[in-house]
Amino acid sequence: MKTPGPSSTQPPSRRIAEELRAAIEAGHLAPGDRLPSERALAHQYETARNTAREAIRLLAEEGLVTARHGSGVFVREPQRLFRFGSDRYSRSNRETGLTPFRLEARRQGKEARIDVVGITRERPPQDIAERLAVPADEESVLHRENHYFADDEPVQIVSTYLRWEEAEGTPLTQPRTGKDGIYGRLEELGHVMTRVRDEITARMPTRAEATVLGLPSGVPVLEVLHTSLDQEDEPFEVSRYVHRADRTGLFYELPVE
Amino acid sequence: MKTPGPSSTQPPSRRIAEELRAAIEAGHLAPGDRLPSERALAHQYETARNTAREAIRLLAEEGLVTARHGSGVFVREPQRLFRFGSDRYSRSNRETGLTPFRLEARRQGKEARIDVVGITRERPPQDIAERLAVPADEESVLHRENHYFADDEPVQIVSTYLRWEEAEGTPLTQPRTGKDGIYGRLEELGHVMTRVRDEITARMPTRAEATVLGLPSGVPVLEVLHTSLDQEDEPFEVSRYVHRADRTGLFYELPVE
DNA sequence: CATACCAAGTGGCTCAAGCCAGTTGCTTGA
DNA sequence: TCAAGCAACTGGCTTGAGCCACTTGGTATG
Incomplete structure (x- = not known):
């Protein structure tokens, strides 16, 4: 049985975001690490690049991740206050x-x-x-x-x-x-x-x-x-x-x- | 050129956002007012709906505007603190x-x-x-x-x-x-x-x-x-x-x- | 050895089309 | 009169394509 939870009903972009978020929170993606490229994610999840892109945008909005043009998307480093x-x-x-x-x-x-x-x-x-x-x-x-x-x-x-x-x-x-x-x-x-x-x-x-x-x-x-x-x-x-x-x-x- | 002109070099989505922002700040769009629909904006600016949509997203990220599914996009009301x-x-x-x-x-x-x-x-x-x-x-x-x-x-x-x-x-x-x-x-x-x-x-x-x-x-x-x-x-x-x-x-x- | 250059990779942005899911107001029938 | 239903709107999300701008690292050249 599938998890009746959010994951099944959720749109793909949300699902991708969720999995990346989980990876970040679990430490599999550490601060400073680069996420897979948009194209790679799209391929991996068998979806359009725009969808992967949307997922990344969601994470960026949460402040978990920032994109560097031409270079990649990176897990944000906690800043010293x-x-x-x-x-x-x-x-x-x-x-x-x-x-x-x-x-x-x-x-x-x-x-x-x-x-x-x-x-x-x-x-x-x-x-x-x-x-x-x-x-x-x-x-x-x-x-x-x-x-x-x-x-x-x-x-x-x-x-x-x-x-x-x-x-x-x-x-x-x-x-x-x-x-x-x-x-x-x-x-x-x-x-x-x-x-x-x-x-x-x-x-x-x-x-x-x-x-x-x-x-x-x-x-x-x-x-x-x-x-x-x-x-x-x-x-x-x-x-x-x-x-x-x-x-x-x-x-x-x-x-x- | 260092500083690209305010509106000339800018991508369309930014330009649309800028004009809407200006309208809001000038009071032509008051708190609670509905923005033109995505489709209307797209037509008005002779652009794709996604581009108008992107413009609105920019404003939403700034907290100027919020979308209500099925109803429209509205200028956010200042909340009593x-x-x-x-x-x-x-x-x-x-x-x-x-x-x-x-x-x-x-x-x-x-x-x-x-x-x-x-x-x-x-x-x-x-x-x-x-x-x-x-x-x-x-x-x-x-x-x-x-x-x-x-x-x-x-x-x-x-x-x-x-x-x-x-x-x-x-x-x-x-x-x-x-x-x-x-x-x-x-x-x-x-x-x-x-x-x-x-x-x-x-x-x-x-x-x-x-x-x-x-x-x-x-x-x-x-x-x-x-x-x-x-x-x-x-x-x-x-x-x-x-x-x-x-x-x-x-x-x-x-x-x- | 240093530098200039270039190709491959990355994200930024757009297009045009389509389907889905809420909302609203009008119409229709009891 | 009123409620149900429906049509026409709204935004939400996806697709797959293309071009651009920036970064990086390797390579050819001086």
Whole structure:
């Protein structure tokens, strides 16, 4: 008797995908291994190449596998995570002179690079305007966009928004913001970071993000909307972090009650 | 030529996708609207149906659009988020008698339902074993699996792991754990939750998760690995939350320094 | 020995056709 | 009036063919 399970009713592409998935999960196909070529699979399962191709697409969508044009389809290697702890905003951390990103990169023996992509005065997106308490219909913010790389591979996009009226004419509008970075300058403006709020969601990348981050299909992004509050509980900085999810872990530790 | 023109060099499927995407982002196609049928698109762009189909697949992968068999392809409606704050573990919250999930569901005017899917003694997965400080090669944990629904739509899967030696013979092994739920019972066992650790990642769902959560393609999941620590800083409970990302927002607020 | 080149292999994308399986709304008959 | 049934839509999946772009490794050439 056949398994009355999914396998009998399933379309061929699903069945092929299922068997490959099983092989991967069982370790018969290890991370980095190449799958049989589309043509080989098609022949092996006595089906059309498009059907084998479809099976591979299903696995790619799940993030199990990625295709390299001209070379083959490979089992995805588990990526070492960049871990960002809730202590990443702490001052003690800042005093090491290393940003959390550089610290983490060093821990992994990788070279960190941060590109300043743009520093412009802008009208803020709605969500930013709300959190920074500025009008959304004026050019009320300074927008700094940075791209972060580890060994020249992009891992995150960060957009930082500051009140234009505060940032205007300060080093905050310059690529190099000086000692302790923007938080150093913001302290001089009277904002001591005393509390942070992080709002976290996950989604599929936009095309632009997929391009910048070099994301293969099947890799979502983590979006963190971060708000810094000062000693008077006023928000003074809001950032949007877009991380590639397969390389990022967030870590929050907090007291209860 | 390095950068091929936006639309000139692009394959037809990409071009169709791009135009549809633009229409969606411009609001010409509003959330809930139906896209032209595959056959109509194919005709309109003078291409094969498979090519139009491919274009739609691209949009579905981005999460912009979902197909309904027999009915059409629709612009995805932005989902109201279930927000889970960092206060969700606090005792004051617990004393309302409502779990954070029920609270949030009520806030949205939806009916919450929690199914107890299984309560079994098991060998813990590696990551759980490490965090709960139990051996991974024995049946050292009690595993409670729950599915959470809002208006009968599944939104999260929760696996809670407790030390078997503690849980054995207590109401923790029963579907109904009594007043204040498992944390109430754990307090009676001498564990007062004083600190929590949440480790957050995002990924594409496994097939099983996609099935349980009824996920269309293009929706990732948020995975939260939660550890509760007691007054002696000992971990006494570990849970794995799997949320559908398009309905979930996590919210952490913490003091700095 | 180094380099340029090329052939064979790989995935990327398309075509045109067909059948299947859900959904929807109209028609028809009780 | 209402329900059953059906036709005309929708997307789901497959076939088998072809061309293109990229990668790889061997080979001929300088």
